Amino acid sequence: xxxxxxxxxxxxxDFFRSADSPHxxxxxxxxxxxxxxxxxxxxxxxxxxxxxxKESGIVKRALQKLPYIEMTRQVWEKAGEISASLLRKGIxxxxxxxxxxxxxxxxxxxxxxxxxxxxxxxxxKLHRHTLT
Numbered sequence: 317x318x319x320x321x322x323x324x325x326x327x328x329x330d331f332f333r334s335a336d337s338p339h340x341x342x343x344x345x346x347x348x349x350x351x352x353x354x355x356x357x358x359x360x361x362x363x364x365x366x367x368x369x370k371e372s373g374i375v376k377r378a379l380q381k382l383p384y385i386e387m388t389r390q391v392w393e394k395a396g397e398i399s400a401s402l403l404r405k406g407i408x409x410x411x412x413x414x415x416x417x418x419x420x421x422x423x424x425x426x427x428x429x430x431x432x433x434x435x436x437x438x439x440x441k442l443h444r445h446t447l448t
Contacts, residue, residue: 320353321346321443322385322420324413324429325361332362332375339430342445346428347382354382355419357412385419394418398437409433 323343330339346352359379366372395411395418402409410433417437420427427434428443435442 318349318351319441319443320383320423320425321351322355322358322416322425322427323352324416324427324431324434325358326430327428328358328362329365330430343428352382353425354379354384355416356384356387357415359384361412385423385425387415387419388422391415391418391422394422401438402436407436409436 323346327339327343330337331343334340343352362375362379363372366375392415395415398418398421399409399411399414402414413431413434414437417427417434417440419425420441421437421439424441426441426443428445434440
């Protein structure tokens with residue numbers, strides 16, 4: 317069984333803006349393979365960037381079809397632990413991204429992102445793909 321993947325907002329933005337970018341093409345493959353999971357914070361970030369009612373309906377319908385991961389107390393605690401650990405090392409990462417990462421770490425998933433600061437989060441598996 318293939319590892320499930322939380323797709324970060326940075327990749328979704330590319331997906332909705334550029335139909336044939338390498339990241340979009342790879343995400344389309346992951347969607348066909350049914351490996352993509354939606355996380356609530358990412359969902360909220362995507363929806364906040366929607367500009368029109370028509371676009372809103374299209375995006376929401378597309379994302380509605382994907383599995384959704386709920387935040388549990390364990391995930392919230394893990395987010396706090398990860399953030400505190402990074403801050404003690406002088407590393408500041410947006411809490412929103414730490415929350416996405418904590419979901420992935422807790423649920424043994426990967427994160428597909430274009431943001432390099434995710435590399436600084438210990439225990440996080442990043443989804444890697446070769447750009448073609």
